[in-house]
Structures are given as C-alpha cells and as structure tokens.
Amino acid sequence: MKRLSILFVAFLAMILAQPTELKAQDAEGGDALIGVWEPSHGKARIKIDKIADKYYGRIVWLKEPNDPDTGEPKLDKNNPDESMQSAPLRGYRMLKDFEYMGDGEWDGGTIYDPENGKTYSSVIKLKDNSTLDIRGYIGVKTFGRTDEWKRLEIKKK
Amino acid sequence: MIQYKNIFKIMALLLLVVPFSFAYAQEEEDDDEEDWDMYDDVEYVGGQSKSYANAKIIGLSPAKFITVGYEQQLPYDMRLSSIQRNGYDFNQDREEAIDQNPGETARAVYTGGFRFNANIPVISTNKVVWQMGANYMQSAYSFSGDNHAEGGLVEQLDGRSLHTAGLFTTVFKPLNETTFLLFQGQFDISGDYNFSNLGDQYLRYSAAAMFGKRPHDRLQWAVGLSRTYRVGAPNYIPVALYNYTAPNKKWGIEALLPARAFYRYSLSSTNLLLAGFELEGASYRIGELSNPNAGEISSFEIRRGEIKARVEYQRQLTGFFWWSVQAGVRIDYSYDADYLNDGNETLRVFGLFGDDPFSMRNSLGPAPYFNFSISFVSP
Numbered sequence: 363m364k365r366l367s368i369l370f371v372a373f374l375a376m377i378l379a380q381p382t383e384l385k386a387q388d389a390e391g392g393d394a395l396i397g398v399w400e401p402s403h404g405k406a407r408i409k410i411d412k413i414a415d416k417y418y419g420r421i422v423w424l425k426e427p428n429d430p431d432t433g434e435p436k437l438d439k440n441n442p443d444e445s446m447q448s449a450p451l452r453g454y455r456m457l458k459d460f461e462y463m464g465d466g467e468w469d470g471g472t473i474y475d476p477e478n479g480k481t482y483s484s485v486i487k488l489k490d491n492s493t494l495d496i497r498g499y500i501g502v503k504t505f506g507r508t509d510e511w512k513r514l515e516i517k518k519k
Numbered sequence: 520m521i522q523y524k525n526i527f528k529i530m531a532l533l534l535l536v537v538p539f540s541f542a543y544a545q546e547e548e549d550d551d552e553e554d555w556d557m558y559d560d561v562e563y564v565g566g567q568s569k570s571y572a573n574a575k576i577i578g579l580s581p582a583k584f585i586t587v588g589y590e591q592q593l594p595y596d597m598r599l600s601s602i603q604r605n606g607y608d609f610n611q612d613r614e615e616a617i618d619q620n621p622g623e624t625a626r627a628v629y630t631g632g633f634r635f636n637a638n639i640p641v642i643s644t645n646k647v648v649w650q651m652g653a654n655y656m657q658s659a660y661s662f663s664g665d666n667h668a669e670g671g672l673v674e675q676l677d678g679r680s681l682h683t684a685g686l687f688t689t690v691f692k693p694l695n696e697t698t699f700l701l702f703q704g705q706f707d708i709s710g711d712y713n714f715s716n717l718g719d720q721y722l723r724y725s726a727a728a729m730f731g732k733r734p735h736d737r738l739q740w741a742v743g744l745s746r747t748y749r750v751g752a753p754n755y756i757p758v759a760l761y762n763y764t765a766p767n768k769k770w771g772i773e774a775l776l777p778a779r780a781f782y783r784y785s786l787s788s789t790n791l792l793l794a795g796f797e798l799e800g801a802s803y804r805i806g807e808l809s810n811p812n813a814g815e816i817s818s819f820e821i822r823r824g825e826i827k828a829r830v831e832y833q834r835q836l837t838g839f840f841w842w843s844v845q846a847g848v849r850i851d852y853s854y855d856a857d858y859l860n861d862g863n864e865t866l867r868v869f870g871l872f873g874d875d876p877f878s879m880r881n882s883l884g885p886a887p888y889f890n891f892s893i894s895f896v897s898p
Contacts, residue, residue, distance in 0.1 A: 407558050409558075423558035423559065453553065498898060500898055501839075505897070506643060508643060510568060512567065513565060514558075514562065
C-alpha cells in the first residue's frame with residue numbers, strides 16, 4: 363500500500379512537472395513562431411498559434427478584403443474542395459501541422475496558397491526574432507520557393 | 520486498493536481528454552472571438568518586409584521542372600543542292616539556287632525522337648531565382664529508297680540520329696516590387712556525335728539578358744538582347760518577353776519573341792489550350808559531310824532552323840504531374856550548310872552584320888508533326 367502511494371505521488375509529480383518542462387522547451391524556441399506575420403508581398407497578415415503541440419496559421423488581415431467583382435468579402439474560391447469555395451478567406455487556416463524540430467526550425471507542416479488553391483509541404487526557419495524564411499515545396503525541398511515573412515506587433519489602443 | 524485503481528482510471532481519462540478539449544476550445548475561441556480590426560494597425564518589429572516582383576504571373580501555363588517527351592514528323596520531301604564551299608551567294612533565292620545546282624532529292628519517312636528537359640531550382644526565394652537545367656533532343660532520320668548519293672547528306676543522315684544536348688542556367692533578379700532582370704546562358708553540342716568522337720568543336724553557346732516590368736499580377740514584360748542559334752546560324756537579336764492574363768483569367772498571351780508566342784485559353788485550372796508557334800534550331804556537325812578530311816578543324820555545318828506552328832493541350836495528370844499533346848506543322852526556315860573556316864563562326868544576322876555565302880542550300884517540305892510529353896511542374 364505504501365509503495366503504491368509513493369508510485370501515485372511520483373506519477374502526480376511527473377504530470378505536474380511536465381508543463382514546466384514544456385515551458386522551458388518553448389522558451390528555448392518553439393513558441394517564437396507564435397505571433398502575427400506578413401509575407402513579402404504584403405497582401406495578407408497571418409497569425410500563428412499553437413494548438414496542442416503543433417503550430418497553425420490563419421489569415422487575419424487582407425490588404426484587399428473584398429472581391430472587386432462582387433464587393434463582398436473574398437472567398438476561398440480557388441479551393442479544389444468545392445465545399446470550401448464559399449468559406450471566407452479571412453480566418454482561413456493556411457498553415458497547418460508544423461512541429462518544432464529545434465534549432466529555430468518547424469517542419470512537417472503544409473502551406474496553402476489561396477491564389478491557386480494548391481497546398482504544399484512546408485518548412486519554416488527563424489532567421490532572427492523578427493524574420494521567417496518559409497519554404498513551400500513539392501516532394502523534395504529542392505522543388506520549392508522560399509518567402510520571407512516579417513513579424514508584426516499589434517499597436518495597443 | 521479499488522480506490523487507487525479508480526484514481527488511475529480517472530487520471531488516464533483526463534490525460535486523454537484534456538489536450539483535445541484544450542485544442543478544441545482554442546479553435547472555438549479563435550473563430551468566435553477574433554477582433555479582425557486590431558490587425559489593421561500594426562508595427563513592424565524588425566523593419567517592414569520589402570516586396571519583390573514575382574517571377575510568374577497569375578494564370579500562366581505551369582512551368583516545368585522535368586519533362587520527358589516524344590516527337591515525330593510525318594513524311595516530307597527534301598531537296599538538296601550540291602556542296603560547294605562558299606559557293607552560294609547570300610542574296611540568291613534558296614529554291615533558285617537548288618534548281619541551278621541540284622544535288623539530290625529524298626523523302627524522309629521518319630524524323631523524330633526522344634526529348635528530355637530538366638530545370639532545377641538552385642535558389643528560389645522572393646529575392647532571387649536561380650535555376651540550372653539540362654536538355655536533350657534527338658532527331659533520328661529514315662529515308663525511303665537506298666540509292667542515295669555516296670557521301671551525301673541523305674546517306675549521312677539515313678538511319679542515324681542528330682543529337683542536341685545542353686546545359687543552361689537562368690537567373691531572375693527582382694529589383695523591387697515591379698522591376699526585374701532576367702539572364703539566361705546555355706551551352707550545347709549538336710551533331711551526330713557519340714561518346715568516342717565528342718569534342719569541343721561541337722560546343723556552341725547562347726545567352727540572353729533582359730530588363731522587365733511586372734506592373735500587376737496579370738502582366739509582365741521585358742526587353743533585351745540575345746545570342747541564339749534558334750534559326751540555325753548564330754544571331755544577335757533583340758528579344759521581348761510578354762506574358763499576360765485577362766481579368767477573367769480565361770485567356771492570355773505567353774510570348775518570348777522571336778522564339779515563341781502562344782495564345783492561352785484556360786478550360787479550367789488543370790486543363791488548358793495553347794495555340795501559336797515556336798522556333799527551334801541548332802547548328803549540326805554531321806559525320807564525314809562536316810569533316811571530309813580526318814583531323815581537319817574546318818567543317819561544314821547544317822544550320823537547322825524550324826518554325827513549329829501548333830495547337831497544344833495541357834492537362835493535369837495527378838498532383839504536380841501534367842501531360843501535354845501537341846499537333847501542328849513543321850515549317851522549314853533553314854537547312855543550309857555553312858563552311859566554318861578553322862572553326863570560326865559566320866555571322867550574318869539577316870544580312871545586317873555580314874553576307875557570307877552558303878556552302879549548301881537545302882529545302883524541306885512542310886511536315887505535320889505531333890509531340891507527347893509528361894512533366895513534373897512547378898508549384
């Protein structure tokens with residue numbers, strides 16, 4: 363009985379200690395990705411969040427929010443999935459499933475290009491605290507393109 | 520004991536459920552409570568990102584990383600003059616020259632072969648795109664009959680292949696959001712060579728430099744100068760790039776003049792038609808015809824230049840693999856021979872830079888042709 367009590371306490375301690383350990387890891391780099399970023403073309407802003415252990419990015423701002431043809435908010439009309447073509451572009455999760463690999467690199471994710479409706483494998487590298495190199499590729503990393511994203515800070519009102 | 524068991528069960532259940540509930544709650548919070556307006560007013564932490572002109576525009580037919588294809592011309596007639604070193608005046612009409620100095624006639628029953636092109640990005644960022652590539656084009660010939668003139672061009676070509684193999688590089692350098700520079704360089708070797716007789720006398724180079732603008736996502740243009748063998752002999756000519764997509768994105772123009780120009784019609788995003796023309800050519804050393812005396816550097820070379828007027832249908836096969844079929848007419852621009860004294864190039868540029876005489880005047884009848892290829896395309 364006493365042994366079981368010790369095991370239970372140890373187990374509890376392990377669980378309680380886990381967040382602290384994760385926090386330490388995040389402080390070393392993983393959560394540096396969290397924030398609002400702007401691609402080099404400046405047409406959109408993307409907010410990257412962490413959900414469970416992975417990182418996701420959604421479009422939170424569009425330079426041209428409305429479709430010039432309809433005057434209505436832009437929709438994801440190039441999406442190959444017809445059921446998604448009526449989804450608003452603002453709010454669309456275009457970065458998915460990135461995992462922190464250490465050394466300022468997040469891999470294993472995908473990036474969606476709303477301009478052509480294609481999804482590419484993607485890897486993100488933190489160049490410095492305010493700059494990301496984000497590469498979309500097909501198959502192997504050679505067949506791809508790297509874009510530079512800049513970190514934004516929301517002005518306090 | 521039972522109590523401990525229950526506690527473990529509850530803990531295990533909590534461990535399974537809590538992360539998912541947390542993730543779900545976070546997503547819900549994102550969707551329901553996002554204040555979109557707050558992203559209007561922002562500061563750039565490390566300076567604003569600089570925009571650069573993209574190498575492409577919206578709606579272009581897919582750029583090809585790797586292409587493997589086969590092309591064949593249907594039968595056509597050839598009329599060849601006799602070989603006379605520098606014997607044909609530049610200004611003399613080609614057909615007239617052949618009539619006055621007939622060599623031989625023949626019917627080509629097969630012209631075609633395998634084609635390969637690879638265009639691999641070395642650096643591909645928003646600040647610079649540098650690609651390296653390789654290409655190969657085979658033109659195998661077969662003629663009807665077997666009574667060809669001994670040592671003549673037809674005998675040299677019959678049952679053999681002309682090869683063109685090259686290495687090339689392209690650099691796209693945007694200067695700002697709308698302006699860019701484009702450089703291209705290529706080395707290739709063309710002839711009926713094999714690994715045992717391959718020498719640097721086959722080597723030719725081409726190059727182009729252009730300055731361009733990309734005013735918006737549906738238009739880019741550029742102008743510049745190039746050295747090219749596209750019409751057989753070397754030329755220094757102005758070049759112009761013009762890529763355009765209409766506002767409805769259904770049609771557009773893809774042109775790199777004078778090399779090619781196509782009207783594009785998009786049936787869908789994975790399905791398009793192109794109609795237009797392309798110039799294709801090279802300078803070929805061909806066996807004993809080019810070098811009748813062993814060890815001689817001076818040689819005759821066939822300046823092959825063809826205009827291919829065609830309709831092309833491109834369609835996505837799966838993912839980033841596309842297939843394409845072309846059908847059209849091959850129109851002969853040049854199949855004449857020049858004599859390269861000590862290997863030195865002739866340079867005429869349509870008579871503007873010189874009027875060196877030809878050493879052979881040849882004429883090929885028009886031939887319907889087709890091409891089928893499969894490509895691994897760029898994102």
